[in-house]
Every structure is written in structure tokens, then in C-alpha cells.
Amino acid sequence: xxxxxxxxxxxxxxxxxxxxxxFFIPRMLPGxxxxxxxxxxxxxxxxxxxxxxxxxxxxxxxRPLWRQYLDYWGNLFSGDLGLSFAYFPTPVADIxxxxxxxxxxLVGLSTILSFLLGTMLGIWVGWRRGTWAxxxxxxxxxxxAIPYFWIGLLAIALFAVVWPVFPASGGYxxxxxxxxxxxxxxxxxxxxxxxxxxxxxxxxxxxxLGMRNMMxxxxxxxxxxVAHAKGLPERKVMVGYAARNAILPNISGFALSLGFIVxxxxxxxxxxxxxxxxYMLYQAVGAKDYPLxxxxxxxxxxxxxxxxxxxxxxxxxxxxxxxxxx
Amino acid sequence: MVTAVEPxxxxxxxxxxxxxxxxxxxxxxxxxxxxxxxxxxxxxxxxLALIGDVxxxxxxxxxxxxxxxxxxxxxxxxxxxxxxxxxxQILVGTRGVLVVAFLAGALATVLSVLVGITAGYLxxxxxxxxxxxxxxxxxxxALPLIIIVTGLLPSAGGLTIALIIALTGWAWGSRVLRxxxxxxxxxxxxxxxRANGESTWRIIIFEILPNLTAVIASGFIGTxxxxxxxxxxxxxxxxxxxxxxxxxxxxxxxxxxxxxAMGAWWWFVPAGLCIAGVGTALxxxxxxxxxxxxxxxRSTGQxxxxxxxxxxxARVGFTPVLRDTTADRKPPRGAPPSxxxxxxxxxx
Numbered sequence: 001x002x003x004x005x006x007x008x009x010x011x012x013x014x015x016x017x018x019x020x021x022x023f024f025i026p027r028m029l030p031g032x033x034x035x036x037x038x039x040x041x042x043x044x045x046x047x048x049x050x051x052x053x054x055x056x057x058x059x060x061x062x063r064p065l066w067r068q069y070l071d072y073w074g075n076l077f078s079g080d081l082g083l084s085f086a087y088f089p090t091p092v093a094d095i096x097x098x099x100x101x102x103x104x105x106l107v108g109l110s111t112i113l114s115f116l117l118g119t120m121l122g123i124w125v126g127w128r129r130g131t132w133a134x135x136x137x138x139x140x141x142x143x144x145a146i147p148y149f150w151i152g153l154l155a156i157a158l159f160a161v162v163w164p165v166f167p168a169s170g171g172y173x174x175x176x177x178x179x180x181x182x183x184x185x186x187x188x189x190x191x192x193x194x195x196x197x198x199x200x201x202x203x204x205x206x207x208x209l210g211m212r213n214m215m216x217x218x219x220x221x222x223x224x225x226v227a228h229a230k231g232l233p234e235r236k237v238m239v240g241y242a243a244r245n246a247i248l249p250n251i252s253g254f255a256l257s258l259g260f261i262v263x264x265x266x267x268x269x270x271x272x273x274x275x276x277x278x279y280m281l282y283q284a285v286g287a288k289d290y291p292l293x294x295x296x297x298x299x300x301x302x303x304x305x306x307x308x309x310x311x312x313x314x315x316x317x318x319x320x321x322x323x324x325x326x
Numbered sequence: 327m328v329t330a331v332e333p334x335x336x337x338x339x340x341x342x343x344x345x346x347x348x349x350x351x352x353x354x355x356x357x358x359x360x361x362x363x364x365x366x367x368x369x370x371x372x373x374l375a376l377i378g379d380v381x382x383x384x385x386x387x388x389x390x391x392x393x394x395x396x397x398x399x400x401x402x403x404x405x406x407x408x409x410x411x412x413x414x415q416i417l418v419g420t421r422g423v424l425v426v427a428f429l430a431g432a433l434a435t436v437l438s439v440l441v442g443i444t445a446g447y448l449x450x451x452x453x454x455x456x457x458x459x460x461x462x463x464x465x466x467x468a469l470p471l472i473i474i475v476t477g478l479l480p481s482a483g484g485l486t487i488a489l490i491i492a493l494t495g496w497a498w499g500s501r502v503l504r505x506x507x508x509x510x511x512x513x514x515x516x517x518x519x520r521a522n523g524e525s526t527w528r529i530i531i532f533e534i535l536p537n538l539t540a541v542i543a544s545g546f547i548g549t550x551x552x553x554x555x556x557x558x559x560x561x562x563x564x565x566x567x568x569x570x571x572x573x574x575x576x577x578x579x580x581x582x583x584x585x586x587a588m589g590a591w592w593w594f595v596p597a598g599l600c601i602a603g604v605g606t607a608l609x610x611x612x613x614x615x616x617x618x619x620x621x622x623x624r625s626t627g628q629x630x631x632x633x634x635x636x637x638x639x640a641r642v643g644f645t646p647v648l649r650d651t652t653a654d655r656k657p658p659r660g661a662p663p664s665x666x667x668x669x670x671x672x673x674x
Binding site: 018021025026144145161162213259260264267271294305 | 461558594
């Protein structure tokens with residue numbers, strides 16, 4: 001319990017740091033393009049909306065910094081992230097609300113799948129070390145070294161152009177309206193397969209390598225030898241003794257590399273024009289839509305924090321030592 | 327202070343001894359096949375980075391009427407839709423990729439060494455604070471942050487990109503270094519130095535730091551990979567200047583000109599393979615360092631080879647020990663007598 005409380009405090013602090021960073025970034029950078037954009041929309045934006053944009057970008061030079069900071073938090077808690085420039089005058093919060101579910105489902109599912117598959121493969125490769133299974137290592141090595149988006153490009157070229165079995169872009173069939181009908185869900189799943197497989201293939205390598213190395217290290221521990229000596233079936237020694245202990249660093253590694261993976265998956269979305277956060281961020285960058293970019297950074301960071309917290313809870317459940325300290 | 331601490335008088339014999347020992351460890355490092363392959367690959371790309379713009383057959387930006395040509399003898403890697411030579415673009419782009427990646431890696435490594443070793447050695451409140459900061463940087467997703475910052479900057483050149491990547495990518499190395507420093511801090515030789523009255527900074531620089539060389543090197547290489555991927559991703563998204571040639575820029579133009587839909591594979595495959603080539607080279611070197619640091623990982627490969635030669639199936643349960651070549655003749659402890667009898671009940 002004490003462990004979870006400590007971690008909870010850490011995440012609160014990190015969230016605060018991210019939000020504060022988000023507050024300061026536009027203030028440290030030249031503000032002219034933002035002001036010119038706001039001026040361009042002058043007259044079409046309500047006074048309150050203009051004010052919230054001024055708060056967002058620190059153009060409100062009349063107020064002291066701490067006052068701006070408080071206003072920023074006030075806006076944040078009322079869910080006001082400013083107005084998007086590119087999709088004017090849609091509030092940033094609405095755009096995030098539309099694209100977040102896509103990303104959560106695609107990235108969430110494929111990251112978890114990749115972790116599970118990679119860990120299982122790593123257990124197997126680590127257990128059968130010295131056999132032909134080691135031949136898998138150079139392959140994973142190769143995959144770990146290429147950017148996600150390039151595998152995405154290859155996947156599109158192979159499975160959408162040369163051999164058109166999957167759609168090259170989009171999150172669902174253009175003729176459908178997003179709703180909970182089986183037809184729409186089927187179309188969404190069909191469009192999601194190629195990006196999901198891309199993410200799984202590119203992120204799995206890291207898990208295989210990490211788990212394999214831990215298995216190699218753990219397999220030479222005495223308790224594994226004892227389990228063998230007791231005459232336990234090999235599968236039981238592999239899963240119940242070696243893998244069980246080897247998996248713990250992989251889980252904390254999962255939590256820590258999540259930020260990195262999310263970055264990669266966002267670019268995968270861009271390649272597939274998938275209607276999630278990543279693709280919208282791409283659009284926002286292209287259109288110099290600063291409020292939208294900032295809103296996305298915030299929501300991406302907060303999602304990663306939540307995912308990290310879940311990984312921590314899983315760690316606490318799996319490792320009794322964390323519970324014992326309380 | 328500087329004048330007070332004289333370097334310890336070293337007898338000539340001691341110097342040569344140290345030198346020869348270092349020589350042998352270098353050889354050990356190079357004996358690893360993975361490392362050698364990695365180093366050769368990396369050297370190849372380094373050479374390309376140096377002479378790329380000299381050996382490039384065409385001006386990478388020069389357009390010509392023959393657009394979207396598949397590879398031919400005139401254009402070894404084909405042309406873009408504007409008739410630019412892709413081989414030249416890749417050759418010229420190598421330098422930008424490597425310079426930014428290594429610059430960012432070096433900057434981030436300096437930061438991580440400063441933070442990680444300070445936190446690990448000093449302990450107490452400074453450790454708490456520094457670890458907290460590095461953990462925060464670790465959890466915040468770096469790539470979106472980099473995208474936002476470079477997107478807000480009106481024009482981001484290579485140096486700026488390297489700086490931003492370094493500022494977001496140092497945390498992992500510092501975490502690893504802190505853990506290593508913690509384990510070194512109370513070793514006897516450090517205690518001895520402390521008892522001798524050496525200053526904290528002297529202990530850190532002359533006692534702790536040399537023992538962290540491998541960890542720092544592996545952290546550096548990891549950060550270089552991270553920096554390269556980030557930089558190329560940024561160029562691919564089009565956040566950074568699209569007129570400077572690097573492999574990401576090539577992919578950016580390929581993507582925005584529908585190279586995929588037109589089946590122009592020669593436009594985006596070579597750049598990706600180059601990225602993979604550098605990435606693989608660096609990972610291989612890192613593997614070499616990993617196996618150098620962790621003998622358990624190192625010996626598995628060798629043991630496996632020995633066992634295979636003896637037609638013994640590798641089983642779990644015996645401690646892999648690094649053997650000298652003279653000791654190879656002895657069968658590994660606990661290995662089953664022959665592979666004919668599959669022993670489900672292992673008796674190591």
C-alpha cells in the first residue's frame with residue numbers, strides 16, 4: 001500500500017510537471033506567429049475565447065506570471081484548452097474527445113498484445129538458448145533498430161498496394177457514420193488490422209530481447225536447478241520458476257518504455273491516416289495549430305501516466321516484496 | 327586545490343602493466359563477432375557521412391525531366407517524381423543523420439553522467455530530487471514533446487534538434503548510471519580512497535567513473551539510436567527543415583508524393599534500409615558491450631557452440647561459466663552425458 005501511495009504521489013508530481021512544462025513552452029519560444037494567428041481570427045472569436053488563447057500562450061503581458069499560471073490552471077480544470085486554429089472554431093477539447101478513443105483502442109490493444117507476445121517469445125528463446133531459437137535474435141535486433149513508421153510504409157506498400165487485402169488509410173469505411181452498429185465496428189476492426197500489426201511487429205523486438213536476457217540470467221539460479229532436481233516437468237520449471245521471476249524487470253521496463261512506444265505509435269497513425277491523436281497531431285503541426293498541439297501533448301502525457309500507474313499496480317500484484325514493505 | 331592534489335607518482339612498470347591489461351580487455355571486446363560486425367557497418371556509414379557529398383553522382387536537389395525512374399545504370403537507386411537522383415540524396419543525407427544523432431547522444435550522455443553519478447554517489451536529498459527529475463523525464467513521452475517544441479520554433483536547424491533531443495533523452499542513461507554508482511559506492515576501493523582523504527569529486531572522477539565506462543558507452547549508443555530515430559521521425563513528419571537532406575527528408579518527400587500508391591519502392595526502401603543499417607550496427611555494438619559487462623550473457627553463446635560441437639543439447643540448470651580455451655575440453659558441469667537419453671529429470 002505504501003508503495004502504491006508513493007507511486008501515486010510520483011504520478012501526481014509528474015502530471016504537475018507536464019502541465020507546467022506545457023505552460024512554459026510557448027512562453028519560452030517566440031510568440032509572434034501565435035499573435036498573428038489570433039489577430040487573423042479577430043472578430044470571429046468571442047472575447048472569452050480570445051482571452052483563453054492569450055492565457056494559453058502567455059501573450060497577456062499585463063499580468064504577472066503567477067497570475068497567468070493560476071488562470072491557466074483555472075482554464076484547465078474547466079476543460080478549456082482553447083480553440084483550434086485549423087478546425088476553427090471547434091474547441092480543442094472536442095477534437096481530443098473525438099480522436100482519443102481511436103488511439104486508446106488501437107495503441108492500447110496492440111501495445112498489450114505486443115508485450116504479451118514478445119514476453120512469451122522471449123521466455124521461449126531464453127529457455128532454448130543455444131539452439132536454433134537464437135537465430136531469432138538478429139531478426140528482432142533488426143526490427144528494434146528501424147522506425148515504426150517505415151515498417152508502416154512497407155506494410156502499406158505490400159498489403160495495400162501490391163497485394164490489396166487491407167485498406168491503406170483511414171479508421172473506417174468512409175461511407176459509414178461512426179456508431180455502435182456491427183457494420184461500423186467490423187469496418188473499424190478491418191481498418192485497424194494493418195496499423196496494429198505494424199505496431200506489434202515493431203515494438204515486440206524490445207520485449208523479446210529483454211525477456212530473453214532475463215531468462216538467461218534467471219535460468220542459472222539455484223532455485224531453477226532445484227526445481228529440475230525435484231523432477232518437475234520442464235514446462236513447469238520454465239513457466240512457474242524461471243519465467244515467473246524473469247518477468248518482473250520486463251514489467252517495470254514496460255512502464256518505463258511506454259512513453260517511447262507511444263511516440264512511435266503516434267507516427268504509425270500518421271502513416272496510416274488513422275483518425276487518432278497521432279494523425280491529428282500531424283495535422284496540427286502542419287497547420288501550425290498551436291492550441292491543438294498543446295492539448296494533444298497534455299492528453300498524451302496524461303494517458304501515458306495512467307498506463308504507467310496500471311503497470312505499477314500490476315507490478316505490486318505480481319511482486320510480493322512491494323507489498324511487504326508496508 | 328588543483329595544485330594541492332598531485333597526481334600519484336606512477337612507476338613506469340605500473341603504467342605498462344595497466345596498459346597491457348587494457349590492451350587485453352580491448353581484445354576481449356573485439357573478439358565478439360557481433361561487435362566486429364557492428365563496428366564495420368558503422369564505419370561504413372561514417373565513411374559515407376564523410377565523403378557522401380563528394381561521391382554523390384548528382385546534385386541531390388537538381389531536378390531532371392526523367393521522373394520516377396526505377397533503378398537503372400544511370401540512376402542506381404532510381405529517381406523521384408521530380409527526377410532527383412535518390413542515391414545522391416541518401417549519400418548527401420548521411421552526414422546530417424549521423425552528426426545530429428551523435429551530437430545529441432554525446433550531449434545527453436554528458437547530462438546523464440552528471441545527473442546519474444551525482445545522484446548515486448551523493449545519496450540523500452540530492453539523490454531523491456535528481457531521481458525524481460529523471461523519472462519524470464522518463465515517463466513524459468519524449469517524441470510528442472520534441473514535436474511540439476520544434477513545431478513551435480519558427481526554424482529548427484540540426485543543432486537545435488540535437489539540443490532538444492538531448493534534453494529529452496538523457497533520463498534513461500542517468501537511471502542506469504545511478505543504479506551502477508549505488509552498487510560501486512560502498513566497494514572497498516572507494517572506501518579506501520575516502521579514507522585517504524580524497525575529495526568527493528576526485529573519487530567520482532578517478533575511482534567511480536572509470537568503472538562505469540562500459541555502462542556509459544552502452545548508454546551513449548542507446549541514446550544515439552534514440553536520437554537518430556527521433557530526428558528521422560521529425561524530418562519525416564516535416565517539422566524540421568525539409569530542404570536539408572537526410573533520410574527522413576527523403577521519406578517525407580516519398581510520402582507526400584504518393585510514392586507508395588505509385589509503387590515506387592525504390593523511393594522509400596533504401597532510406598529505411600540505411601536507417602536499419604545504422605540502427606543494427608549500433609545495437610550490435612551495444613550487445614557486445616552488454617555481453618562484455620554481463621559474463622552470463624557472454625558465455626551462453628560460447629557454451630552453446632562448445633555443446634553443439636559435442637552434440638550435446640543445451641539444457642538449463644548448469645551455471646554458464648566463461649571458459650578458457652584450455653578448459654574447453656572438460657565437459658560442462660551437469661550436462662547430460664549424451665543427447666540420446668533425453669533426461670526429463672535433470673540432475674545437475
